[in-house]
Amino acid sequence: MTPDYPTARPTDASQLEDQPALPTELLNLPWIDPHNHAHTLSWEDRERYALSGCRSMVMVASGYHWTPYKPARASDIRFLWDDALNRRAAIERNHFFEAKLGLGVHTGVRIENPDELLAAMDDYAALDEVVAIGETGMTPSQHVEAWALDEQRGVVQAQMELARDHDLPVILHTPNTGTASKRHYRDGLGTPGYEKNPGMGTEPVLDGENPELEAVRLDIEAAHDAGLPERRVVASHADGNNTAYLMDETDCYLSYTIGHSWLVGVDAADVANAIDEYGPERIMVDTDCANVLRTDPYALKRAIFELYRYGIDPEAIRRVVYENPRDVFGLADA
Numbered sequence: 639m640t641p642d643y644p645t646a647r648p649t650d651a652s653q654l655e656d657q658p659a660l661p662t663e664l665l666n667l668p669w670i671d672p673h674n675h676a677h678t679l680s681w682e683d684r685e686r687y688a689l690s691g692c693r694s695m696v697m698v699a700s701g702y703h704w705t706p707y708k709p710a711r712a713s714d715i716r717f718l719w720d721d722a723l724n725r726r727a728a729i730e731r732n733h734f735f736e737a738k739l740g741l742g743v744h745t746g747v748r749i750e751n752p753d754e755l756l757a758a759m760d761d762y763a764a765l766d767e768v769v770a771i772g773e774t775g776m777t778p779s780q781h782v783e784a785w786a787l788d789e790q791r792g793v794v795q796a797q798m799e800l801a802r803d804h805d806l807p808v809i810l811h812t813p814n815t816g817t818a819s820k821r822h823y824r825d826g827l828g829t830p831g832y833e834k835n836p837g838m839g840t841e842p843v844l845d846g847e848n849p850e851l852e853a854v855r856l857d858i859e860a861a862h863d864a865g866l867p868e869r870r871v872v873a874s875h876a877d878g879n880n881t882a883y884l885m886d887e888t889d890c891y892l893s894y895t896i897g898h899s900w901l902v903g904v905d906a907a908d909v910a911n912a913i914d915e916y917g918p919e920r921i922m923v924d925t926d927c928a929n930v931l932r933t934d935p936y937a938l939k940r941a942i943f944e945l946y947r948y949g950i951d952p953e954a955i956r957r958v959v960y961e962n963p964r965d966v967f968g969l970a971d972a
């Protein structure tokens with residue numbers, strides 16, 4: 639029964655029956671971003687994480703975007719680790735969310751002396767602040783100078799061995815196939831929204847029909863050789879090209895990156911489809927927000943509402959945005 643309304647003439651209000659219950663618990667649901675580069679963002683962007691209910695995050699320091707010299711040297715990457723370590727506690731004190739670190743060696747740019755870096759990494763991995771190794775993983779082609787496949791493989795596997803020794807999860811940077819854009823941009827300008835000089839990509843070291851998927855297969859092979867259990871691998875940038883393989887043939891976690899959907903073509907609808915098909919047990923959502931990309935610190939909070947609208951129940955949403963990253967990275971326990 640709808641009440642009688644004193645409106646001058648009938649409005650929709652008098653015809654609304656059987657309204658759905660609204661998921662008010664989602665308004666305050668804590669969430670965890672298990673892969674971002676928030677230490678490179680503005681103070682205001684980090685505040686946006688806090689304002690929208692972020693409980694914990696893993697700030698990843700490994701990317702070559704922030705090393706000016708290419709090819710890079712071990713000391714360049716180590717500076718990134720030290721910068722993140724230096725600022726981490728101040729970030730927590732400013733915003734109240736838990737900010738932990740992922741440290742790793744990315745393979746998007748060749749590093750001249752990676753052994754020096756890997757030798758230093760053991761002591762970093764022992765720190766309480768460090769909750770993950772990565773992001774890393776095989777990259778089909780590099781920026782500026784190619785990195786031979788077997789050398790990349792050695793660097794990735796060595797990091798996985800360190801992760802095994804320290805019982806840490808590894809965040810993989812799985813390559814994406816991207817979106818089918820309607821039109822190419824003018825030569826020489828690059829992609830707006832992604833600060834990367836165009837025309838410096840090298841010839842691929844991994845080709846064939848599906849190099850993006852082949853890279854992930856090689857990563858899993860490296861994990862096996864390193865003795866790292868598949869359950870300790872979080873494949874970030876999961877997408878339509880690698881989901882079936884990772885779900886059907888491995889026990890890895892899949893983290894869907896939704897902070898720059900315009901670039902990778904993955905959004906909450908893809909996450910909802912994956913939950914429908916495989917269940918929420920091995921699924922997470924991350925933003926990958928970074929200052930070199932057009933990214934959205936509110937993306938994960940928005941995805942919480944979108945997942946509900948797409949028919950996912952609140953328990954499953956809580957599982958993918960909070961419980962899974964909490965348990966895998968050992969976060970939010972205080």
Ligand SMILES: [Zn+2]
Nearest residue numbers: 674698773926
């Ligand atoms: Zn990233």
